[in-house]
Amino acid sequence: xxxxxxxxxxxxxxxxxxxxxxxxxxxxxxxxxxxxxxxxxxxxxxxxxxxxxxxxxxxxxxxxxxxxxxxxxxxxxxxxxxxxxxxxxxxxxxxxxxxxxxxxxxxxxxxxxx
Numbered sequence: 001x002x003x004x005x006x007x008x009x010x011x012x013x014x015x016x017x018x019x020x021x022x023x024x025x026x027x028x029x030x031x032x033x034x035x036x037x038x039x040x041x042x043x044x045x046x047x048x049x050x051x052x053x054x055x056x057x058x059x060x061x062x063x064x065x066x067x068x069x070x071x072x073x074x075x076x077x078x079x080x081x082x083x084x085x086x087x088x089x090x091x092x093x094x095x096x097x098x099x100x101x102x103x104x105x106x107x108x109x110x111x112x113x114x
Contacts, residue, residue, distance in 0.1 A: 002066075004097055005094050005097050005098055006066070006070060006071075006073075006074035007074070008090060008093055008094050008097070009038070009071070009074040009075055009083065009085075009094070010074050010075055010076065011090070012085055012087060012090040012094075013074075013075040013076065015087070015090075017085060017086050017087035017090050018075065018083060018084065018085055018086065018090075019033075019034070019083070019084045019086060020075070020077070020080050020082060020083050020084070021080075021082060022047075022081075022082055024084070025037060025051075025082045025083070025084040026054065028084045028086060029054055029055060029058050029060050029084065030058065032058070033084075033086045034058075034060050034084040034085070034086060035060070035061070035085050035086060035087065035088050035090075035091030035092075036060070036061050036062075036063065036084070036085040036090075036091035036094060036095055037051060037055050037060055037061070037062045037063070037082070037083070037084050037085075038062075038063050038064075038065075038066065038071060038082070038083040038084075038085075039051045039052075039062065039063070039064045039081065039082055040064075040065075040066060040067055040068040040070075040071055040079075040080070040081045040082075041064055041065045041066060041067060042067050042068055043064075043068065043081045043082075047081060047082070048064055051082065052064075061091070061095055063094075063095075063098055065098075067079075068080060068081050071083055
């Protein structure tokens with residue numbers, strides 16, 4: 001299941017439905033473009049808290065898990081700490097696959113579902 005989600009991130013990247021980097025993902029969250037946000041499990045506690053708070057405020061599902069190397073490799077780039085999925089279909093597909101994974105340390109739900 002882990003590889004499936006990482007493959008789906010790669011597909012979202014190739015489809016142009018993924019953003020990465022602190023500032024760009026923050027902007028996508030604020031503009032209601034981000035449908036699902038990934039934060040690497042090996043990110044700093046400050047980064048995890050910052051995105052947990054921001055996603056909670058804007059009602060965006062958040063996943064904390066995978067390593068920065070796994071996230072980066074899945075999209076064909078060097079290590080990535082923050083990824084934002086901007087497509088509802090991709091986000092829903094990944095979110096449903098993540099629910100059963102034990103490698104993910106945190107999955108934040110939205111108050112309205114998705």
